Amino acid sequence: MYKIIACDLDETLLSDDRSISKENIEAIQKAKELGVKFVPATGRGYNTVDGTLKELGLYDLENEYVISYNGGAISENKGSKLLYFEGITFEKASELYKRGLNYDVCIHVYTKDMVYAYKFVQEEIDYLAGRMEVKEIFDDHIDFLKGQEIVKVLYMNTDYDYLKKIEDDLKDITGDLDVSYSSNRYIEFNHQGVNKGQGLKKLTDILGVDIKETIAVGDNFNDLSMIKVAGLGVGVQNTVEDMKKECDVITKATNNENAVAEVINKYILGTN
Template identity: 30%
Template sequence: MITSVASDMDGTLLNEKQEISEGNKEAILKAQQAGIEVIVATGRSYEEASYVVKEAGIDCDIICANGAEVRDADGEIVYQAGIEDDRSRQIAAELNELGIYFEVYTNQGTYTEDYEKGIDLIIDIFKTSNPDVSEAQVRQAAKERYDEGRINVVEDYEVLFEDSEHLVFKFLVFSKDREKLQQAQSVLAELKDLAVSSSGKNNLEINSIHAQKGVALEKVLSSKGLNVKDAMAIGDNLNDLSMMKVVGRPVAMGNGLPEVKEFCSHVTATNREDGVAKAILDAMEQSEQD
């Protein structure tokens, strides 16, 4: 019997319109009514995640920036795990040396030094899980994220590292040059206090070793008196593996990466086919039969 469900967002809970479908919403509400704890676990910032969740009329805890921050259903911070300023400067220096684009996620918002490359990064993440959607449509949606202030432009990231009010949660690295990405991954892998994952074919996500979806999920469930082995985690990409490794029922999306499908004990439908709803309802039905 599952007592909790953790779901990724992009490529998982969200469809090709970047929305939570009615089918997924109904399944989540049914699970909550049955006493099952539902948690959204995403690489997005809280601001970018919460507006989609609230728009669908869902109240739940949200694991943000791959586990660097956890907010409860009321939006209150319950956990944070950032990267120290000196380490952030080192990461930025290494990436600049390689000439590779990156964004910085902080407790004060998400920042870029290059608007156009930031748009390209959003397009890449979205088209990884929705390859047949037109680039023009995705580009317009990406521009709206900037226009609505969910991503901010700064001249130099150093202003963030110098400001004590900014806690760095994540570096999101983007390049269509696979060799550069591999070089960046090799360099950063040597820093043992970091976790390096990915949410798209052309990106890397860099967090504190204490900021992973699996680490955050264990903390959330423990605080609620729930056993992680009675949890189900649903996702499609590499940054979901840390939570899939700790739960009793890991579920890969039908559109998920082969590595994710290979690890998981269950595979559901795609994000366009209400895969999250199917996974939840299948688990609940199985629980009733046990």
Template identity: 40%
Template sequence: MIKLILSDLDETLLNDDGSVNAKNIVAVQKFVQDGGYFVPNTGRSYKSVFGTLRDLGLNQQEKQYVVSYNGGAIVEINANGAENIVVQHGMDLELAKSIFSLGQIQSDIDTHIYTLDTLFIHNISKNDERYMKERNVPYTEMTDANLDFLTYEKPIMKVIFEHTNPMVLQKIADTVNAQLADYVLTTFSSNRYVEFNPKGSDKGSAGLELAKMLGISRDEVAALGDNLNDAAQIKAAGVGVAVANAKPEIKELADVVLSKTNNEGAVAEFIDGHIGK
């Protein structure tokens, strides 16, 4: 019996416009009312998930969890609004500086640096600006490329680069890994980002870390996703699930491939049609 669902957000739980399908809301609420844990497992900051938790009706749970930054942090959120960082896997400033510098392969590179509580964006593109707005993601623009100010910020979780050309993203990945492959984990997401976490930090290991904290076995964990940064959690979970719009590589890894896309209530399809069967 599935007791914990780890769900990616963009292109999995959320519609393309960032909203939550009504079918998903009903199904998630029923799953939680029956005693299950529904936990967003996202590359984003946990603070950007608050609106989604509210839409799902999970913001009033006594204890709600979010896995964020591709496994960089597990956060407990209480009904009174209190936030407790249960686990964090950050990177040091010098590694972040190296990733940032290596990724600047051309003038139109948009770079995100996530600390534990803030998203900083350098050279934000119009496309990315629109994407952030649709999802109500708060961020602070960086006026220059000097990262020394991060010395005084919360721990750094990850560095990512945005571009709409997949060849540019791959070139960034190749450039960074040519020098830092022993220190970083590289993933791709949302057909627009290449992401770098410190080695050993991923959605799968963090998801199972949370399951252990909750007294839930691997066989009782399901993980849903669509893109390459979801591979680790789909492989780690007892039941790995790919939505219909998932990349072919993710469908190959999954135990269950759904017939519905993120825009058609794929999460509801899994909860209603597969749990307990």
């Protein structure tokens, strides 16, 4: 019996219009009634998922959890109690920010409480609307963040090949970082060893659950670490093609067609 479902949000649980289907909500509730924990695992901050938790009936509950910042934080839903956090140094964030100025990218800098964006283009404004609060910045440095805990930095460009070239360019400074891709638009830089897979491992350690008793569901490369470490690694039908071969299972449904309900119905409820 699986005890934990770790599930990506954007392009996995959430439909393209950012909604959660009735079918997904009902399946998650049925799994919860059986004692299965449904754990959102997102690259976003834990303070951005309150709306999702409310829709799922998990908001402000004890013994329910969120993995956020690509595994950089684990929090209990009750009072958003932070159980684990690991970010990057200000010096590393500053270096990534300054190098990013040389590319055609929107740069995001994540602190615990805010996301700052440079070159906040309209396409990105539209994409993030309803997902998270963002503060636009215009300086060629982030000295104003000295002394604050910084979680990660990411670059946005919807050209994946261009982002791959950036990854190659930055190899001289990313040896101590965990580099991943998400939402078909981001290259993300976390502290080395910080990823969703390690976040799921840490949560199972906290709860005393065998990692084999977990399901991980996702769609993009920042989900791959948890898909590979989980007892059952599931990619939804709209998963990036190059990643599908790494998954144990690919759903018939996309994120717009109740993919999460398909997983729960088959592997938790045994109804299809």
